[in-house]
Amino acid sequence: MSSPTTSAPEPPRYADRPEWSDVIPVEQYENVNPLAPIFYKDIYKDAADYFRGIVKTGEKSQRVLDLTERIIRLNPAHYTAWQYRYETLLAIEADLEDELRLMDELAITYLKTYQVWHHRRLLMLKIRKPATELVFIAKTFREDAKNYHTWSYRQWLLAYFNDDSLWSGELDFVDELLNADIRNNSAWHHRFFTVFQSGVRDGEQDTERILRRELIYVKQSISLAPNNASAWNYLRGILDHNGIPYSKMIAFVQPYTLPNDDQKADLVDLDNPPPSKDAHLPCAAAVEFLADIYEAEGGDSMLKATELWKSLGNEHDVARKKYWEYRIREGLRAIQT
């Protein structure tokens, strides 16, 4: 298999290969004044001419795999080459697991190309062996642990094949990624998807227990790194999803809204882990959370909320000053009407 490095010698053109002499290459038709034309390299133009020639005759054979692979390596966004390749694989009953192994290499080289992942999905619909795919994806996260396509593919695999044995490793997997980077929002999102969006699996019927486990998990994470929007969003997300009012969190949140020197000597309380000693406090996300609690209470508490918004605009989150001013206006309007 040729590697896509630039130092490798250029492969021979199809026009110079006797075994392709039966194919009539077809030039791209373009009228006189092309808009944003691409000045193709000879090797690309040669392959594209032969590809149009093959598509015209409808040939589906082993050599078409060679041709489409060359085009894909030169231009991985060429969706028609992918489409024709897939149809050819099926037509000649090629070994799709061989194809998947080739894709292992191409996926890492072209991590951000839609087509690479779409093709893989089509292959998996035929091969139907999702477990090894999860292992492969974990490997690609070493290149980029926030790659949108890869996460999307993983979520699709889990939801589509929806097999208990597939799901069983997901929380440990997320944990590993969050240990490496506690601010990896894709991993937090995946945790929410795994716990709350994928139905109830064996051993998870006790939703109270699951909820308590998740609250402890996210609170522990916040106590280690309070200034982490991903964890606060997760906390809000699980409360919203389970219909629990934010006010239930007041004992946990309050210590995060105070400066470091106002912190009391901590008692060990699993439900309310305190901020770590070196935390940067007060934490803006906690102040915002507490203000939301007061706002929901309404009445006199609204004034407490406006004080907190004022402190966000003036001190803790100056970049969003205009937004906090807007929240104050809206809050005051709500108690006047």
Add this chain to the structure above:
Amino acid sequence: MSSTISDIYNFDLPQLTRIAHAGHVKRCLSGLPDSQVDVDSGRMALAFYCIGSLDLLKMVQDKISSSDRESWREWIWEQQTSGKYGAGFRPGPFMSTGPSSTSTYTDYDTPHIIMTYTALLTLAILRDDFSRLDKRGMLVLLKSCQREDGSFSTVPGSVSGETDLRTLYCAFVISHLLNDWSGINVDRALSFIASCRSYEGGYGQTTYCEANGGTTYIAMAAIHLAPVPSVPLTPSEKRKTIEWAIHKQLQSGGFCGRTNKVADACYCFWIGGSLKILGAASFIANCQFKFGGIAKAPGEHPDPYHTYLSLAALSMFPLDDAHSTSFASSWVFEPLDPLINARQETAEWARKYIAIR
């Protein structure tokens, strides 16, 4: 420490080099090196970002010769193609073997929904009268591309084309411009959008995916374009989406697309556009943008996509003229229609001339 708006404007805001930005996109229109070969299957979109940038800079009618405009229109119309799945525009002639008007397309040279959207907007920018538009065929194409779950594939056919919110948005704009929604099942499409909503308040690219700025803009715009009387967002959902979007602005003034990611100029548009549609943009109107010129971030290479979206963001959020500098006039833009993403005058032209076909 974060700098205030006036700090930025007093000594940091340089001239917006309008001529240079126009030069960049005009060079792209005249040709691209082989290193850009991956835009070949999206040339129509590239043309839109280039010509759209010129439109936002108000240079199309005065600074582009009428023969150039004419030949650009001709190239775009050459990409309109019709066949068994209906009619629309393809990305360009990369699979073309002859004039599109003389024969119907094959399964390997079909029209493409995203390219059809960008072609319609570009033709409106060029003030085409749309007399050649195959409206009926376009409705058929939309029908061919909608899937059971309400989403749309980029191209028709059984295996080709990924389906996600981007294509759905383009299908909505096309129906809106045609002023005819008979090509799509709106209810199903709206439930697909709802399935993309994340616990964070933003929307992912497809069901179960992480909230992202681009797809949140698209979800908001599509919901507001839909021809149904009620907006399918509850007040608390709407508030949560606003909060999510607001928190995508970073200390630098720039915007990121997902929680805890770095700033990228294009999210000034995607996040700013979401807020504009939600009626919550007034308080960021005065915020400066960390405006990496025309690249995604300072020091990176410019490209038409980031150029267009950065200029479009500036069109949505005019600078506060209380902070005017000697370069203030270089930063003045005409208003933008945030739902279909075009200069207002262009959007009006598109609505008027496409709907009557």
